[in-house]
Amino acid sequence: MNFEYQVEGGDFSHAGSTSSAVKRIMKQLGVDPAIVKRTVVALYEAEVNIVAHAYRGVISVDLDEERIRIVLDDEGPGIPDIGKAMQKGYSTASPEVREMGFGAGMGLPNMQSNMDELKVDSVVGKGTRVEMTNYFTAKNE
Amino acid sequence: MEEGFHHALKFKTDLCIGCSHCTGVCPTGAIHVQDGHPRLESDRCVDCGRCYLACPVNAIYIEQDDFQTIYNYKCPVILMPSTFSAQFPEKISQRAILSAIYHLGFKYIYEVEKSVDILNEVIRQRLADPDAERPLISTFCPAIVRLIQVKFPSLLPNLLLIRPPMDLTSLYIRRNLMDQGIPAEDIGIFYVAPCAAKIAAIKSPVGEEKAQNDGVINMNYLYNKVFRIIKQGEYQLRDDEFDFHPISRRSLMWTMTGGEIYDLPSGRNLAIDDIQNVSDFLEKVENGDVEGVDYLELRACDESCAGGILCAANRFLVAERQKKRASQKSENVTVEENRLLGYREYLKERISVGEVKPRSMDKLDDDMAVAMRKMKRSFELNRRLPQVDCRICGYKSCQALTDAVVNNKADIRQCIFVQRILEQTDKMTTAEAIRIERGIWGDQKLDKDSMKGLDIT
Known part of the structure; x- marks a missing residue:
């Protein structure tokens, strides 16, 4: 089953609506609550990333009996060094932003720890694509 | 269970x-x-x-036990929320209320919140544990525990699995009376319920085997009985308030909104009342959108237990009276004043309750492949419905109707818009539509003669 959601960059007040919609679907399908939670936490993080950094984005969700696969495509500045961005604590945020409690450099690492598979591709000046998958039957975590 | x-x-x-x-x-x-x-x-x-x-x-x-059953016990005990006395106008004294309750035949009167000081200690201990789930979610309000079971099962590990004051105080009463030599079979503990959720929690407890009370009396029922006795003056004022009075300020605050977090160590503790507000907030917690919160006090009723559906008086007046009484109490009471505190270890050993299991209501089918087929169908149907949520189909919303349809519990032709559309294309006759409407609303509302005598053209 496929679902698609549009995300507007900068619209923080509505950030999270895709996560809530996907959560409802997963609950209706009877996915294990613990997996629902992990998926939604990662998706929420990814959704907010689009809102915070990109101009706009599309979230595509593909569900079958074995797994949920989510692809987030955004038009935005892109990530110059994905390797660094995947490291815990790495952040491009200014000290001022960090002082407010944002930009702790946990975004991508947090997504990674909540998803079985995570892949990030980015072209600077064009946008970023995040592909992430969680399996419903416990593989080796 | x-x-x-x-x-x-x-x-x-x-x-x-x-x-x-x-x-x-x-x-x-x-x-x-x-x-x-x-x-x-x-x-x-x-x-x-x-x-x-x-x-x-x-x-x-709201069903309750037959009041007469209190007379089956030689030693009937009443266990009432402290908000009970706050139901009465100020001019009726606490002493009159208690005397009227004794007049009904109760041997002992206790306030439920007598055990709150012990609960407060345990919550503090859990909050001090760095390994405990965050936010810790209070299990005090049974409607909220059930809401989490059916709608937010992924938050079940966050529940603080301890007994409510009603159970702890009941355990104390029974133990204490037995220690005084009263045989167990003579003791009947009757809980005065401010809401339906508390009654359901007693009749089918979540996370434990058996309830601690022997019966339930609805608060509005007792209120009526007591008020009548006072009005008719058919009781004797008594001085013996037994183990009733001494109770700390935090204990009286407990059932009010903010009462649980009123005396917790500084941190981020939130109090939310009204089930819709709670639902909206838990949605955010589940998304991981709420960070760094330590404790959540969640109550299904607006103004918490002052707004219990079995309360007799206005919730704002009850809350005001309750807070006023609390303000006159001292922060702490001694063991001499509240004898329950002498049973601290006995109660703490028994404070935990078992695991609370998910009861997800959202699931369309146990088989995920079937659930997916149903969901596809539900989306297809729902897309074509007017989204008016008019309830003419008998369901709360267009979405609720389609979910019922895919589970073979309803017919999509229950939607009045669908009926009109089908009638236009001769796929449904008016007679058929009326037959379906009668199935939902009964014959009377669709009786063709009911407009007779009215000039409607």
């Missing part, structure tokens, strides 16, 4: 006018209308009582 889920809310079909207001206000979509009357889906109901408040003809009642 999870099977045969008990609900204290019952419908009186003879009084019911089939207006579906209950359907509209139910936060979990547990009620739909069929044959002119509400049908309760037992698995979805969390006993919050919104339907009871919404019913315009009082066709929903």
Whole structure:
């Protein structure tokens, strides 16, 4: 089953609506609550990333009996060094932003720890694509 | 204990006018209308009582035990929330209220919140544990525990699995009376319930085997009885308040909104009342959108227990009286004042309750492949519905109707818009449409003669 959601960059007040919609679907399908939670936490993080950094984005969700696969495509500045961005604590945020409690450099690492598979591709000046998958039957975590 | 889920809310079909207001206000979509009357889906109901408040003809009642059963015990004990005395106008004294209760035949009167000081200690200990889940979610309000079971099962590990004051105080009373030499079989503890959820929690406890009380009395029922005795002056004022009075300020604050977090160590502790507010907030917690919160006090009723559906007085007046009484109490009481505190270890050993299991209501089918087929169908159908949520189909919303349709519990032609569309293309006759409407609303509302005598053209 496929679902698609549009995300507007900068619209923080509505950030999270895709996560809530996907959560409802997963609950209706009877996915294990613990997996629902992990998926939604990662998706929420990814959704907010689009809102915070990109101009706009599309979230595509593909569900079958074995797994949920989510692809987030955004038009935005892109990530110059994905390797660094995947490291815990790495952040491009200014000290001022960090002082407010944002930009702790946990975004991508947090997504990674909540998803079985995570892949990030980015072209600077064009946008970023995040592909992430969680399996419903416990593989080796 | 999870099977045969008990609900204290019952419908009186003879009084019911089939207006579906209950359907509209139910936060979990547990009620739909069929044959002119509400049908309760037992698995979805969390006993919050919104339907009871919404019913315009009082066709929903809350079952209670026969009051006469108190006389089956040689030593009947009443266990009442401290908000009970706050139901009465200021001019009626605490002493008059207690004397009237003794007049009814009770041997001992206790306030439920007597054990709050012990609970407060345990919550502090859990909050000090760095390994405990965050936020810790209070299990005090049974409607909220059930809401989490059915709608937010992924938050079940966050529940602080301890007994409510009602159970702890009850354990103390029984132990204490037995220590005084009263035989166990003579002791009957009757709990005065401010809401349906507390009754349901006693009749089918979540996370434990058996309730601690022997019976339940609805608060409004007791209020009426006591008020009558006082008004008619048919009682003797007594001085013996036994173990009743001494109680700390935090204990009296406990059932008010903010009462649980009122005396917790500084940190981020939130108090949220009203089931819809709680639902919205838990949605955010589940998304991981709420960070760094330590403790959540969540209550299904607006103004918490002062707004309990079995309260007799206005919730704001009850809250005001309750807070006023609390302000006159000292922060702490001694063991001499509150003898329950002498049973600290006995109660702490028994404070934990077992695991609370998920009871997801959202699941379309146990088989995920089937659930997916149903969901596809539901999306297809729902896309074509008007999204008016008019309830003419008997369900709370267009979405609720389509979910029922894919589970073979309803017919998509129950939608009045679908009927009109089908009639235009000759796929449905008016007679058929009326037959379906009668199946939902009963014969009376669609009686063709009911407009006779009115000049309608």
